[in-house]
Amino acid sequence: MAATMYYDRDVDLSPIEDKLVAIIGYGSQAHAHAQNLRDSGLNVVVGLREGSASRVKAEQAGLRVTTVEDATREADVVMLLIPDEAQPGLYEASIAPHLTPGKALAFGHGFNVHFGRITPPEGVDVFLVAPKGPGHMLRRIYADGGGMPGIFAVAQDASGGARALALAYARGIGCTRAGVLETTFKEETETDLFGEQSVLCGGVTHLIQAGFETLVEAGYQPEIAYFETLHEVKLIVDLIYEKGFSGMRHSISNTAEFGDYVTGPRIITGETKGTMREVLTDIQQGRFAERFIADAEAGFPYMQEQRGKMRGHLLETVGQELRDKMPFIEKKELEV
Numbered sequence: 001m002a003a004t005m006y007y008d009r010d011v012d013l014s015p016i017e018d019k020l021v022a023i024i025g026y027g028s029q030a031h032a033h034a035q036n037l038r039d040s041g042l043n044v045v046v047g048l049r050e051g052s053a054s055r056v057k058a059e060q061a062g063l064r065v066t067t068v069e070d071a072t073r074e075a076d077v078v079m080l081l082i083p084d085e086a087q088p089g090l091y092e093a094s095i096a097p098h099l100t101p102g103k104a105l106a107f108g109h110g111f112n113v114h115f116g117r118i119t120p121p122e123g124v125d126v127f128l129v130a131p132k133g134p135g136h137m138l139r140r141i142y143a144d145g146g147g148m149p150g151i152f153a154v155a156q157d158a159s160g161g162a163r164a165l166a167l168a169y170a171r172g173i174g175c176t177r178a179g180v181l182e183t184t185f186k187e188e189t190e191t192d193l194f195g196e197q198s199v200l201c202g203g204v205t206h207l208i209q210a211g212f213e214t215l216v217e218a219g220y221q222p223e224i225a226y227f228e229t230l231h232e233v234k235l236i237v238d239l240i241y242e243k244g245f246s247g248m249r250h251s252i253s254n255t256a257e258f259g260d261y262v263t264g265p266r267i268i269t270g271e272t273k274g275t276m277r278e279v280l281t282d283i284q285q286g287r288f289a290e291r292f293i294a295d296a297e298a299g300f301p302y303m304q305e306q307r308g309k310m311r312g313h314l315l316e317t318v319g320q321e322l323r324d325k326m327p328f329i330e331k332k333e334l335e336v
């Protein structure tokens with residue numbers, strides 16, 4: 001059965017119109033939520049830790065900023081948008097003491113509630129609205145008049161109005177322009193982790209890197225390898241995004257399409273899909289979450305080591321030089 005999709009015409013903004021929304025944090029998601037909600041005519045305050053370097057940026061964007069404690073005290077809806085690994089600490093210290101009955105606690109990802117790292121009190125609504133894309137793109141697409149698909153879920157409905165509130169929030173950040181559907185904290189958490197690891201981030205970067213290295217190691221020019229295995233990915237993916245596989249395959253040569261069918265299954269094999277199933281099981285059984293939190297608690301030694309490996313990699317240095325020569329590529333510094 002097809003899922004029920006919600007669009008602007010289906011969703012009433014009124015459940016959130018008379019409320020104050022506190023956006024906690026001012027990073028990738030938070031700056032986009034805060035600015036989109038504000039531009040949708042809603043009341044927003046940004047809650048930041050003492051001495052936050054983001055304070056000036058939020059104020060420059062015309063937003064009111066206060067402490068996390070005061071934002072929680074003042075607001076009706078508290079949207080927690082700091083890194084997942086940091087959320088339980090800030091929640092216990094600065095949010096929970098002020099989260100009185102009647103308020104709503106909201107998330108952009110189900111991680112901490114699903115894995116039992118944050119347990120909100122009875123008497124508050126708990127929901128998530130997860131836009132399906134990076135925060136900087138959530139803002140950019142909204143400002144251009146478009147929207148990013150999103151999914152929402154209610155974990156606790158103390159007021160009887162949590163669902164309507166979550167949908168109104170999704171409309172406020174522009175997701176109902178593109179389509180919103182209902183999920184659970186479990187489904188959102190597991191699918192989001194799986195998607196980013198296997199396909200969107202882990203899958204795509206490692207596919208590109210393996211292709212780039214294969215060509216360079218065989219003696220081909222790195223600039224050609226970069227154009228072939230990285231730059232052109234966007235052009236092909238844009239066609240897939242706009243017109244699906246068949247539309248992309250219509251645009252490419254018969255030679256490329258034939259090679260796609262012959263070679264694709266040699267690269268992404270039955271074994272790869274078996275590994276994807278193992279990855280999904282690790283996520284479902286909490287093993288990925290445990291590994292992530294353990295690294296975070298140790299100061300991210302594994303993450304730092306991985307970041308270090310790509311620093312100075314030919315793919316990055318050649319890419320930087322080539323992108324610098326293409327003035328039409330969006331080069332504005334990211335806002336946050």
Ligand SMILES: NC(=O)C1=CN([C@@H]2O[C@H](COP(=O)(O)OP(=O)(O)OC[C@H]3O[C@@H](n4cnc5c(N)ncnc54)[C@H](OP(=O)(O)O)[C@@H]3O)[C@@H](O)[C@H]2O)C=CC1
Pocket residue numbers: 025026027028029030048049051052053054055080081082083084086089090108109130131133134135136
């Ligand atoms: N990144 C994305 O596009 C997506 C993220 N999400 C979810 O959104 C949430 C936020 O992720 P993301 O936007 O990537 O987060 P960011 O890493 O961009 O968050 C940075 C912000 O968090 C603040 N912060 C960091 N640590 C602390 C702390 N210990 N106490 C107080 N404030 C802190 C920073 O404060 P300061 O300014 O003071 O440094 C900064 O404002 C997560 O749940 C994530 O899973 C969901 C969909 C996509």
Ligand SMILES: CC(=O)[C@](C)(O)C(=O)O
Pocket residue numbers: 131132133134135192196200201
């Ligand atoms: C951007 C997004 O949707 C991710 C990949 O899930 C994330 O940043 O966590």
Ligand SMILES: [Mg+2]
Pocket residue numbers: 109192193196
């Ligand atoms: Mg994610």
Ligand SMILES: [Mg+2]
Pocket residue numbers: 131132133192196
């Ligand atoms: Mg995601």
